[in-house]
Amino acid sequence: MSESVPVHCPACRREHVYSAPSYPCACGAPVTPCLDDAAEPTPVAHRAWDEDWVTVSCGACGRRDQWPQPELGCPCGAVLRVPVAGTGSAPPSDPEPRPAFRPVTIRTARDAVTAAALYLRWLGYRDIRRAGERPPSGIGLAARGLVAHVDPTVRPASRRDVECLWLTAMTEDSGCVYFSLAGYAEDARECAEALGIPLFVLDLTGAPQAVNPLADEMDAEGA
Incomplete structure (x- = not known):
């Protein structure tokens, strides 16, 4: 289960409690970005593909891969990009047998x-x-x-x-x-x-x- 962190909206000053979603690694284990609770969230003004993804390590097999950048939608209308700790680029490890695909719900x-x-x-x-x-x-x-x-x-x-x-x-x-x-x-x-x-x-x-x-x-x- 992912850890919850406080998130402060710079636009309306609301305080939120946020937990990052998990995604399935190729080894089958869930991968959850480790949120940086010491860094401030940044409002999303313009979309850029490189900024919408973040590199995260799997705690089970060590594989590093790219997953969606954690974001929080505030009731005031602001979309906040929540910082992730320990990010960086690295080549993925050798592929492993594919588990069942785990989809993400489509709302937008x-x-x-x-x-x-x-x-x-x-x-x-x-x-x-x-x-x-x-x-x-x-x-x-x-x-x-x-x-x-x-x-x-x-x-x-x-x-x-x-x-x-x-x-x-x-x-x-x-x-x-x-x-x-x-x-x-x-x-x-x-x-x-x-x-x-x-x-x-x-x-x-x-x-x-x-x-x-x-x-x-x-x-x-x-x-």
Whole structure:
């Protein structure tokens, strides 16, 4: 269980008690960031991918990996980034057998991106980051040898959306995968089959559901 720390909102001066969420390491043990109760939280004014993630060590196996930066939403409207102790960058250790994927609940568009990123990490992809080329809609993610599109909108993904992802992947000489909250139009599914693109639907629990056989293969085989 994570330790609770006091968090002071600099905007409205409210005092909160905050506990960081836990995430599953590749070894199956829960990883919880150690919060720095001596440092002041900082308001989030602008989103930057590098600032949304923090490197944390697993207490069970010692593996160092990146997880979502702890944040607290204050009733006044401020979003506070809670400092983590002992952070730093280090290469991940050798991969271990995959445990069952543990999803994160999706409430916002950012949660959908986090769920997709965690799933890709569970599959074995590393160095997950924002894609260099911004897609026409949604959020682009990239890892070594892969580009991903996360569509958190309430409309089904179109054929054009799938084609744009494929063209981006061709430019990067990478594979690609599509995650959608609202599913896919029929012609989008047909296009994905023809172009070899795995399609997933993210349910509100944050668990990706394979839509086509290519996604089933990706889920089974990993990176």
